[in-house]
Amino acid sequence: MKFRGKIIDVACLNHFTRVITTISKLTKMCVLRLTPDNLFFVLSGKVANGGVSMWCELSQANFFDEYQMEGVSSEDNEICLEVTPENLSRALKTVQNAKAVKVKLTKKHCPCLTIAAELPTLSSASRVVTHDVPVDVIPRRLWHEFKEPNMPDFDVSIYLPPLKTMKNIVDRMKNLSNFLVIEANLNGEMNLKIETDLVSVTTHFKDLGNPPWGDDASQDGGASQSRDPEAMVEARVDIRRLQQFLMGQQVNPSKAMCNIVHQRVVHLILLHEDVSLQYFIPAVA
Structure with missing residues (x-):
């Protein structure tokens, strides 16, 4: 060796x-x-x-x-x-x-x-x-x-907003709750939500775009083809894990994407010309 x-x-x-x-x-x-x-x-x-x-x-x-x-x-x-x-x-x-x-x-x-x-x-x-x-x-x-993880059979795939902007929002939301809901649809819309007994806060993003996945990804499958583009898919995650992901970014990706399996997992992908990084955050009940 x-x-x-x-x-x-x-x-x-x-x-x-x-x-x-x-x-x-x-x-x-x-x-x-x-x-x-x-x-x-x-x-x-x-x-x-x-x-x-x-x-x-x-x-x-x-x-x-x-x-x-x-x-x-x-x-x-x-x-x-x-x-x-x-x-x-x-x-x-x-x-x-x-x-x-x-x-x-x-x-x-x-x-x-x-x-x-x-x-x-x-x-x-x-x-x-x-x-x-x-x-x-x-x-x-x-x-x-x-071994390389399989691409999850996602319900929605969406491009992420600028990571710095997202980090600033998540940093503020972390003071309000330990959990954050990420939701997105096939219309390029994404929301970051905090909901507690005392407060409800939502940040809306529009016109983010949805990646055109190839035949091997589920985006071409029947489930997402028949999905209402306006319908939101969501996952509730531990906010610290998302913050950790956003804090560490020094790769300056050319593309940043998020795949969501409804109430199951958030799959984040950063692509640079010579680096690809995938990060999976499980949803919490």
């Missing part, structure tokens, strides 16, 4: 750091799955049991100038590691002005992702800073838990 990668381009390093920082805001621990073409950051909480789950996919060619890996075997050419994204984010933030950054799987007192950065100096001598981020190697028998 071997892995080593090298990032020389400063813009790629900054972007990679922003992605890791975003993930660190969403979860304390996650699985880093390495394949020859991609890196995946996975949190496989069981949504049915009330846990959030996450799937973030990066194309290695868009970040790494050099990338080599050998998996467990030729048939299973993957490596799965449990990591603390916060530790990875901290290490990367300290080497932002490096001439080159190498990331390597090493065996010290325990398995580590070793980040070695060549920093610029005034003299001809180079200065290398090294961080060892401990990881746990996940055995092959558990890999099935970290």
Whole structure:
């Protein structure tokens, strides 16, 4: 099992750091799955049991100038590691002005992702800073838990309003209740609602648009085809989980979408040209 990668381009390093920082805001621990073409950051909480789950996919060619890996075997050419994204984010933030950054799987007192950065100096001598981020190697028998989640059979899919605007609203609403209702329809309308015994507050968004999903998604299925475009579909979620998602965003997505399975789950998707992030928040009764 071997892995080593090298990032020389400063813009790629900054972007990679922003992605890791975003993930660190969403979860304390996650699985880093390495394949020859991609890196995946996975949190496989069981949504049915009330846990959030996450799937973030990066194309290695868009970040790494050099990338080599050998998996467990030729048939299973993957490596799965449990990591603390916060530790990875901290290490990367300290080497932002490096001439080159190498990331390597090493065996010290325990398995580590070793980040070695060549920093610029005034003299001809180079200065290398090294961080060892401990990881746990996940055995092959558990890999099935970290596969890409299926697209839920959603009732409504809608583009999200600007994330900063949404974050400001959710931050204010958090002071009123622990729960928030997200509702949307096929007419590009979305509402964020708080309803308690003392107060009822709703923020309305219009003309957001609905994504044109392909044949494999349920948006082309009979249920949503026959749905009244004005009819609202809703899910009540823990407001802290939504706030966590909005607080962490540093990916600057080109598209941000929300799929709702009525009273079951909210599926949030952020798309950047070289990163996709999916986040599942279960509905609460």
